Amino acid sequence: xxxxxxxxxxxxxxxxxxxxxxxxxxxxxxxxxxxxxxxxxxxxxxxxxxxxxxxxxxxxxxxxxxxxxxxxxxxxxxxxxxxxxxxxxxxxxxxxxxxxxxxxxxxxxxxxxxxxxxxxxxxxxxxxxxxxxxxxxxxxxxxxxxxxxxxxxxxxxxxxxxxxxxxxxxxxxxxxxxxxxxxxxxxxxxxxxxxxxxxxxxxxxxxxxxxxxxxxxxxxxxxxxxxxxxxxxxxxxxxxxxxxxxxxxxxxxxxxxx
Amino acid sequence: xxxxxxxxxxxxxxxxxxxxxxxxxxxxxxxxxxxxxxxxxxxxxxxxxxxxxxxxxxxxxxxxxxxxxxxxxxxxxxxxxxxxxxxxxxxxxxxxxxxxxxxxxxxxxxxxxxxxxxxxxxxxxxxxxxxxxxxxxxxxxxxxxxxxxxxxxxxxxxxxxxxxxxxxxxxxxxxxxxxxxxxxxxxxxxxxxxxxxxxxxxxxxxxxxxxxxxxxxxxxxxxxxxxxxxxxxxxxxxxxxxxxxxxxxxxxxxxxxxxxxxxxxxxxxxxxxxxxxxxxxxxxxxxxxxxxxxxxxxxxxxxxxxxxxxxxxxxxxxxxxxxxx
Numbered sequence: 001x002x003x004x005x006x007x008x009x010x011x012x013x014x015x016x017x018x019x020x021x022x023x024x025x026x027x028x029x030x031x032x033x034x035x036x037x038x039x040x041x042x043x044x045x046x047x048x049x050x051x052x053x054x055x056x057x058x059x060x061x062x063x064x065x066x067x068x069x070x071x072x073x074x075x076x077x078x079x080x081x082x083x084x085x086x087x088x089x090x091x092x093x094x095x096x097x098x099x100x101x102x103x104x105x106x107x108x109x110x111x112x113x114x115x116x117x118x119x120x121x122x123x124x125x126x127x128x129x130x131x132x133x134x135x136x137x138x139x140x141x142x143x144x145x146x147x148x149x150x151x152x153x154x155x156x157x158x159x160x161x162x163x164x165x166x167x168x169x170x171x172x173x174x175x176x177x178x179x180x181x182x183x184x185x186x187x188x189x190x191x192x193x194x195x196x197x198x199x200x201x202x203x204x205x206x207x208x209x210x211x212x213x214x215x216x217x218x219x220x221x222x223x224x225x226x227x228x229x230x231x232x233x234x235x236x237x238x239x240x241x242x243x244x245x246x247x248x249x250x251x252x253x254x255x256x257x258x
Numbered sequence: 259x260x261x262x263x264x265x266x267x268x269x270x271x272x273x274x275x276x277x278x279x280x281x282x283x284x285x286x287x288x289x290x291x292x293x294x295x296x297x298x299x300x301x302x303x304x305x306x307x308x309x310x311x312x313x314x315x316x317x318x319x320x321x322x323x324x325x326x327x328x329x330x331x332x333x334x335x336x337x338x339x340x341x342x343x344x345x346x347x348x349x350x351x352x353x354x355x356x357x358x359x360x361x362x363x364x365x366x367x368x369x370x371x372x373x374x375x376x377x378x379x380x381x382x383x384x385x386x387x388x389x390x391x392x393x394x395x396x397x398x399x400x401x402x403x404x405x406x407x408x409x410x411x412x413x414x415x416x417x418x419x420x421x422x423x424x425x426x427x428x429x430x431x432x433x434x435x436x437x438x439x440x441x442x443x444x445x446x447x448x449x450x451x452x453x454x455x456x457x458x459x460x461x462x463x464x465x466x467x468x469x470x471x472x473x474x475x476x477x478x479x480x481x482x483x484x485x486x487x488x489x490x491x492x493x494x495x496x497x498x499x500x501x502x503x504x505x506x507x508x509x510x511x512x513x514x515x516x517x518x519x520x521x522x523x524x525x526x527x528x529x530x531x532x533x534x535x536x537x538x539x540x541x542x543x544x545x546x547x548x549x550x551x552x553x554x555x556x557x558x559x560x561x562x563x564x565x566x567x568x569x570x571x572x573x574x575x576x577x578x579x580x581x582x583x
Contacts, residue, residue, distance in 0.1 A: 108455065
C-alpha cells in the first residue's frame with residue numbers, strides 16, 4: 001500500500017527546472033533508491049519533499065492512518081511532526097553538543113512542559129526530563145552508540161557521525177526517512193558497515209526509507225526499487241537489474257552511443 | 259521536592275547565603291564603602307543584562323545589538339511610575355509595567371526581524387534600539403532629552419541580590435530545559451534544527467522576549483540606583499558594553515557572564531585612580547584576554563558543581579568526560 005505519493009512535482013528556480021513533473025510512489029516498509037548523475041535534481045527533490053522548498057507545481061501526499069496529509073503545504077518542522085525526517089548531504093549534526101544531546105533535541109516534541117514549567121521547574125519538569133534522558137539512552141543502545149553518549153558529536157569518527165545523523169533523524173519518531181547520500185566520503189568498510197546498519201534499523205523499527213546514493217554497491221545491494229532522475233526528469237524506475245539494463249539510464253550515465 | 263533539595267541545589271543555596279551575609283556584614287562594618295557599593299550595584303545590574311543578552315546571543319545565536327533599548331523601557335517605566343509612588347510598591351509596579359511593554363515591543367520586533375540572519379539581524383536590532391531611544395527622546399511623559407531625575411533611591415544589597423539571583427537562576431533553568439536545548443540547536447545549525455521538528459521561529463521569539471524582559475528588569479533597578487535616567491544613557495554604547503560582557507565571559511556560558519561582569523567591574527574600579535590611562539588600559543586588558551582566550555573566559559562551559567562533586571549523569575553509566583574545544 002502506498003505510503004508516500006508524489007504527484008507531478010515541479011520545482012523551478014527562475015528559468016531552470018530543477019525537478020520537472022516527477023511522480024513517484026513509495027510503499028510502506030519499502031527501501032527505495034534515488035539515483036542520477038550530478039545535478040539531476042535529487043537533493044532538490046528531497047528539499048521539496050521535506051518542506052525546505054515549496055514546489056512550483058504538484059503535490060506530496062503522505063498516507064497515514066487512512067488520511068492523506070499534504071506535506072507540500074507544511075513547514076519543515078511540521079513535516080517532521082508527521083513522522084518524516086531526513087539527513088543531509090553535508091553532515092549537519094549539532095557539533096558542539098554531545099551525542100546524547102543531539103538525540104534529546106530530536107526528542108524535544110516529547111517534552112511535557114512549557115516555558116513556565118521550564119523556568120520554574122514546577123509540574124512535570126523533572127519527570128519529563130528524566131523520561132527523555134532515559135529514552136535517549138535506550139535509543140542510543142538500540143543504534144549501538146551508547147558508549148559514545150557523552151562524546152561531542154564533532155569528535156566522532158566520520159562513519160559514526162553519519163550513523164548518528166541517521167539515528168538522530170529516527171529519534172524524532174520518524175517512520176519515513178530520507179537519507180541524502182549516507183555513504184558519501186566513506187571507504188568500502190565503512191560503506192559495508194553502514195549498509196548493515198540501515199538494513200538492521202529498518203527491520204527493527206519498521207521504517208520506510210528513501211535514499212540518494214552515488215555508491216552503486218550500496219544502492220544495488222539493499223534498494224528494492226530504484227528511481228533514476230536526469231535533468232530533473234524521472235527517466236526510469238524498477239528493480240536494480242531492470243534499471244541497470246535500461247538504455248536511457250546507460251545514456252544518462254555514459255553518454256549516447258554513436 | 260526531592261529534586262528541588264538535591265545535594266547540588268543545597269550547596270548552591272549555602273554558597274549564596276554565605277556570600278550574601280558576608281557582603282552584608284562588610285557593608286555594615288563599612289569595609290565596603292559607599293563607593294565600593296556603587297561598584298557592587300553596577301556589577302549586579304550588568305550581570306542581569308549580560309546573562310539576558312547571553313540567552314539571545316550565546317544560547318540562541320541571534321546577534322542582537324538593541325539590548326540597551328529594552329533596558330531603557332524598564333528604566334523609564336520605573337521612573338515614571340515612581341514619580342507618583344516613590345516607594346517599593348511603585349518600583350515593583352514600574353518593573354511590571356516595563357516588563358509588559360518590553361514583551362509587547364519585543365514581540366512586535368521579533369517576528370519580522372528574527373527571520374533575518376547574522377549581520378542583517380544585528381543591524382535591524384541596532385535600529386530597534388535607536389528607535390526606542392528616539393521615541394523616548396521625543397515623548398512628553400519621558401521629559402525628552404533632559405530625562406527624569408530625582409527618582410527615589412530604593413536600591414539595597416538585599417534587593418539587588420534577590421533580583422540578580424532570580425534572573426540568573428531563571429536563565430539557567432531556561433538553558434537547561436527542552437526550550438534551552440531547542441535554542442542551542444538553532445545556534446548550532448538552524449536547518450538541521452528545523453528538520454528535527456523544532457519550530458525555530460517560535461523558539462527564537464521566546465528567547466528574545468525572555469532576554470528583553472530581564473533587560474527591562476535590570477533597567478528598573480538602574481533607575482532606582484542612579485536616580486537619573488536620560489535617553490543618552492541607553493544608546494548603542496551601552497548595548498556594546500553588554501555585548502562585551504557576553505563575549506568576554508564566553509558565548510553561551512551564563513556563569514561566564516557573571517564572572518566577566520565582576521571582572522570588568524573590578525578592573526574599572528582599580529583603574530579609577532588613573533583617569534588619564536583608564537580607557538586605554540581597559541581596552542588593552544580586553545584585547546589581551548581576547549587574544550589568549552578568544553572563546554571568552556569560560557568558553558561555552560559553565561562553572562558548576564558537577565565537576566567539583568564528581569557528578570555522574572542520572573543513569574550512572576559514565577562520568578561526563580571533559581573535552582577541550
